[in-house]
Amino acid sequence: MLCLDAGPPSPADHLRDVFYRMGLNDQEIVALSGAHTLGRARPERSGWGKPETKYTKTGPGEAGGQSWTVKWLKFGNSYFKDIKEKRDEDLLVLPTDAALFEDPSFKNYAEKYAEDPAAFFKDYAEAHAKLSNLGAKFDPPEGIIIDNDPAQGTPEKFVAAKYSTGKKELSESMKKKIRAEYEAIGGSPNKPLPTNYFLNIIIAISVLVLLFTFFGNNNSDYSGF
Ligand code: HEM
Structure with missing residues (x-):
């Protein structure tokens, strides 16, 4: 042939x-x-x-x-x-x-x-x-362990689906990370995160983007971030 x-x-x-x-x-x-x-x-x-x-x-x-x-x-x-x-x-x-x-x-x-x-x-x-939104499939489907340092305790298994569609619940480590960020910007360690915490962040970012777009940029190099 x-x-x-x-x-x-x-x-x-x-x-x-x-x-x-x-x-x-x-x-x-x-x-x-x-x-x-x-x-x-x-x-x-x-x-x-x-x-x-x-x-x-x-x-x-x-x-x-x-x-x-x-x-x-x-x-x-x-x-x-x-x-x-x-x-x-x-x-x-x-x-x-x-x-x-x-x-x-x-x-x-x-x-x-x-x-x-x-x-x-x-x-x-x-x-x-x-x-x-194409829906990536993870291989192997059972996930992989991304942190196997014994000093860090039991490693969390990475399962892609958990971080994409369908699963709304945050992992404990992610909750801790968000709490640390909240406290780092002055949030009280004794109070629960306000329910509108994310909404406030989104509004603040949107306002900054708008300000940058309209006032912050006099040269030709445009950036919204
Ligand atoms: C269009 C076809 C694409 C080709 C041929 C391509 C190719 C590459 C290559 C060769 C690198 C360097 C990787 C390295 O040496 O570490 C790279 C880095 C990168 N690519 Fe692409 N890429 C493509 C599409 C995309 C798309 C669709 C995205 C995201 C929407 C993307 C985001 C990035 C970013 C952010 C980096 C920098 C990563 C870093 O700084 O470590 N690329 N890409």
């Missing part, structure tokens, strides 16, 4: 192979790629990126790696602007990132997001919610 090797697909085809399977379209692929506004690639992990750049000499956790954006801890549309302008060798552009400005269909959205940060935020939020 004659076997023809078609070779690897182009980066754009590869993106579509992966994301179409999950019911995501071109607009959602481009919007989700904007997640690379944040974070870094490390050669010792993925094989991509430089060991260190002028932007990653410090950072949370270990220094190093190569970021896609200058302000890689700040969520905004700078990913699209930086790739479009290709203004710095210290910034990472994967072949799948570059494809967003090369493929005619992806390009429509990438250009739009580079110009219109509000459109990016709106589309990103919708695409991210869709991705999260």
Whole structure:
């Protein structure tokens, strides 16, 4: 039998192979790629990126790696602007990132997001919610133990379903973490958490986002966070 090797697909085809399977379209692929506004690639992990750049000499956790954006801890549309302008060798552009400005269909959205940060935020939020709601299945189904330090007591088994749909009850360790956060911002250790605690946090974040959106940003680099 004659076997023809078609070779690897182009980066754009590869993106579509992966994301179409999950019911995501071109607009959602481009919007989700904007997640690379944040974070870094490390050669010792993925094989991509430089060991260190002028932007990653410090950072949370270990220094190093190569970021896609200058302000890689700040969520905004700078990913699209930086790739479009290709203004710095210290910034990472994967072949799948570059494809967003090369493929005619992806390009429509990438250009739009580079110009219109509000459109990016709106589309990103919708695409991210869709991705999260696809319903990841955990392998192995019985879960894995993620903390096996005997000094920490009996480890909690990680069961993905517990943290996704269906199960509303928080684990004891999560309740402790929330309580610690509450006390760290001045909450009394003797009082129960107010029932509107989360609502207050959401309102405070929303107000900050609105203030930033309307007053806090005079340069072209938009960020809602
Ligand atoms: C579009 C296809 C994608 C490709 C080819 C891709 C590729 C990569 C690669 C190579 C890294 C570096 C990993 C390392 O060296 O540690 C990375 C990191 C990252 N990716 Fe993606 N990714 C894709 C989609 C996404 C999506 C959909 C999201 C989220 C919605 C995402 C969020 C991130 C983040 C936040 C990091 C940084 C992680 C860190 O700083 O440790 N990526 N990605």
